[in-house]
Amino acid sequence: xxxxxxTPKFQVLKTGQSMTxxxxxxxxxxxxxxxxxxxxxGLRLIYYSASEGTTDKGEVPNGYNVSRLNKRxxxxxxxxxxxxxxxxxxxxxxxxxNQPQHFGDGTRLSIL
Amino acid sequence: KNQVEQSPQSLIILEGKNCTLQCNYTVSPFSxxxxxxxxxxxxxxSLTIMTFSENTKSNGRYTATLxxxxxxxxxxxxxxxxxxxxxxxxxxxxxxxxxxxTFGGGTRVLVKP
Numbered sequence: 001x002x003x004x005x006x007t008p009k010f011q012v013l014k015t016g017q018s019m020t021x022x023x024x025x026x027x028x029x030x031x032x033x034x035x036x037x038x039x040x041x042g043l044r045l046i047y048y049s050a051s052e053g054t055t056d057k058g059e060v061p062n063g064y065n066v067s068r069l070n071k072r073x074x075x076x077x078x079x080x081x082x083x084x085x086x087x088x089x090x091x092x093x094x095x096x097x098n099q100p101q102h103f104g105d106g107t108r109l110s111i112l
Numbered sequence: 113k114n115q116v117e118q119s120p121q122s123l124i125i126l127e128g129k130n131c132t133l134q135c136n137y138t139v140s141p142f143s144x145x146x147x148x149x150x151x152x153x154x155x156x157x158s159l160t161i162m163t164f165s166e167n168t169k170s171n172g173r174y175t176a177t178l179x180x181x182x183x184x185x186x187x188x189x190x191x192x193x194x195x196x197x198x199x200x201x202x203x204x205x206x207x208x209x210x211x212x213x214t215f216g217g218g219t220r221v222l223v224k225p
Contacts, residue, residue, distance in 0.1 A: 004155070040121075040217060041217055042116065042201070042214075042215030042216050042218065043156075043215040090155055090156075092155070097205075100158035100161065101156075101158070103155025103157070104155050105153065106154075
C-alpha cells in the first residue's frame with residue numbers, strides 16, 4: 001500500500017520554465033490537496049479538490065493551476081516558474097473531513 | 113483571522129527526558145485539533161486528534177491535552193527517544209463548510225543521546 005506518491009522528488013527549474021508536479025493516491029480518498037512548505041512557516045494550501053471533478057483555490061493559488069485527472073490523481077502545474085515558488089510541495093488526501101490527511105513525502109523545487 | 117501559534121520554535125532535549133510543546137489557536141468556530149509529526153524529508157503523519165469535548169488523549173509516549181476555553185493545546189513526549197527528533201505541527205480545523213485547516217509553524221525537536 002503506497003499511500004500518497006509524489007513525483008518528482010527533486011527538481012531544479014529556470015525562471016520562466018513550466019512543469020507539472022504529479023500526485024497519486026491508492027486509498028480511494030475523495031479529497032486531495034496541494035500545499036507548499038517554506039522555512040519558518042506553516043503549510044499553506046494552494047489548491048484542493050473536495051471530490052473528483054471539482055477544484056477550489058486555497059490560500060496561495062496565484063501562479064499555479066491544478067487538474068483532478070481522476071479519483072486517484074491530482075496534479076499541480078507551474079506555468080511560468082518564479083524564484084518565489086522555490087519551496088517544498090506536499091500533496092495530501094483524506095476520505096472525508098473527519099479523517100486525518102495522508103501526506104506524500106514532498107517535491108523539493110528550486111527555481112533559479 | 114484564524115491563526116495557530118506554536119512554541120517553542122525549537123528545543124533540544126536529552127534522550128530519556130520529557131518535554132512539552134505548546135499550541136495556541138484563534139480558529140473559530142472550532143471543530144478539532146490534530147498534532148502531526150514530520151520527520152526530516154518526509155510528509156507529516158497524524159499523531160492525535162482532539163475534539164471539543166476531549167481533554168486528554170494518548171498515543172504511546174505522546175499525550176495531547178486540550179483546553180477549549182483558553183484555546184490551548186499541548187503535546188507531551190515522555191521518555192524521549194532519538195526517533196522523536198522531528199517537527200511537530202499543530203493543525204486546527206474550523207467547523208465550517210469545507211472544514212478549513214489552519215497549520216501552525218511547527219516545533220522542531222532534537223533528541224540528543
